[in-house]
Amino acid sequence: MLKRRYGDRSEWKRILKRQYSQRFIDTEGFKGYVTLLKIHKVTEPLTVNYENESVCIVDDGYMWLQHFPCDEHYSLTTMFDANGEVVQWYIDITDENGVENNLPYTDDLFLDIVVLSSGEVIQKDADELEDALNNGKINQSQYQLAWAEAYKINQQIENNDFPLMGMATSHLGILMKDLGDNSGDGNGEY
Numbered sequence: 279m280l281k282r283r284y285g286d287r288s289e290w291k292r293i294l295k296r297q298y299s300q301r302f303i304d305t306e307g308f309k310g311y312v313t314l315l316k317i318h319k320v321t322e323p324l325t326v327n328y329e330n331e332s333v334c335i336v337d338d339g340y341m342w343l344q345h346f347p348c349d350e351h352y353s354l355t356t357m358f359d360a361n362g363e364v365v366q367w368y369i370d371i372t373d374e375n376g377v378e379n380n381l382p383y384t385d386d387l388f389l390d391i392v393v394l395s396s397g398e399v400i401q402k403d404a405d406e407l408e409d410a411l412n413n414g415k416i417n418q419s420q421y422q423l424a425w426a427e428a429y430k431i432n433q434q435i436e437n438n439d440f441p442l443m444g445m446a447t448s449h450l451g452i453l454m455k456d457l458g459d460n461s462g463d464g465n466g467e468y
Contacts, residue, residue, distance in 0.1 A: 292320050293321075296317055314341060317340045351373070363395070
């Protein structure tokens with residue numbers, strides 16, 4: 279069984295105060311849902327350790343912008359610090375992106391690609407993908423899909439041809455405006 283992750287991350291107990299917004303965007307460059315989790319207060323910061331550095335990805339004032347592109351097998355989370363600077367881009371390889379109970383979700387296929395603000399690219403969780411195949415959580419077709427998608431995205435990043443990363447700041451602006459207009463549409467603080 280694949281892990282389903284929802285855009286609002288309502289299960290995340292680390293976040294004490296938040297705002298959430300989502301929107302469907304259909305433009306020439308992107309078609310799909312975009313969600314914004316604006317983190318006001320956390321129980322404690324979250325820092326991840328990579329081979330060459332430690333990166334804080336959650337703290338008071340941070341924002342997570344997640345793209346759920348239609349008909350693709352990945353989602354992109356752009357993590358911004360309290361100053362609005364990109365900390366990292368996190369690409370989840372997915373079996374599918376969908377919507378359930380009006381919330382966008384991904385069915386995670388374990389493989390991840392991290393692009394740090396320095397430009398360093400890190401491939402993550404290949405061991406989890408292998409374990410999932412060996413334990414019957416995924417089939418051979420899903421395994422091959424994960425590797426093919428990761429290869430394609432890595433090539434696009436290497437060739438500066440993964441435009442969604444560049445759209446993050448403009449999409450952040452759109453969803454920030456939505457948070458300023460809490461007109462009873464389900465967005466706002468909780």
